[in-house]
Ligand SMILES: O=C(O)CCC(=O)C(=O)O
């Protein structure tokens with residue numbers, strides 16, 4: 001098991017094969033360097049002025065969300081057709097999927113290895129059956145990612161480890177001991193490349209022993225019927241909401257899910273609350 005690298009023009013089947021066998025894959029140079037620089041300059045000024053205080057969030061790591069409002073250019077990454085096609089396949093056991101979280105992550109000098117985790121433990125450690133992923137994660141490199149500067153470290157193949165009960169999931173989360181040198185691999189990649197990994201894959205931000213900051217933009221997706229990690233209904237002004245394309249609004253969650261989740265009033269399309277001209281029959285939004 002390893003992290004494999006595919007070129008930007010790889011077909012979806014090749015990406016799916018990697019995700020099935022390793023739970024992760026890097027797509028090289030999916031966006032150009034000027035897009036990277038623009039997104040970085042939009043988002044970096046919004047990084048929290050001080051790092052987080054806990055080990056998971058990272059004592060030398062700064063973050064910022066509200067990516068849609070803060071970086072018009074980053075919207076194209078959230079809606080990148082290749083990413084959406086791969087996510088659709090990865091989460092095909094649900095009627096649809098939605099944006100879960102979009103966040104810039106700056107891992108500063110001196111950062112320790114982030115505790116290894118599954119992103120889908122966010123759902124109170126519910127032991128979703130193996131093969132039933134509830135999230136799909138992307139990590140876009142906005143600087144080069146190296147083993148030294150904190151490239152995300154992954155345990156390829158660990159998406160197949162089954163947690164058969166809540167107790168088992170909780171105990172795994174608490175006691176997981178991974179020898180990071182031997183069992184994890186660094187997703188080294190150049191700025192403009194993107195790492196894909198499943199919600200069930202063990203991973204964490206790597207330690208940063210350099211003098212420079214590693215910056216990534218993580219964009220994650222989740223099943224339409226689950227609660228989003230970053231609340232997408234808050235924090236966007238009506239000016240921003242007015243300029244967003246319909247497909248992005250739908251991806252943010254202004255749509256139905258499963259058979260009847262997410263309407264308002266009497267089976268009304270949720271988008272009608274903010275953009276009445278886009279209203280559809282509720283069932284058409286599923
Ligand atoms: O920054 C990274 O490389 C990974 C961060 C991560 O996995 C997380 O915060 O959930």
Ligand SMILES: [Fe+2]
Pocket residue numbers: 117118119203204
């Ligand atoms: Fe994570």
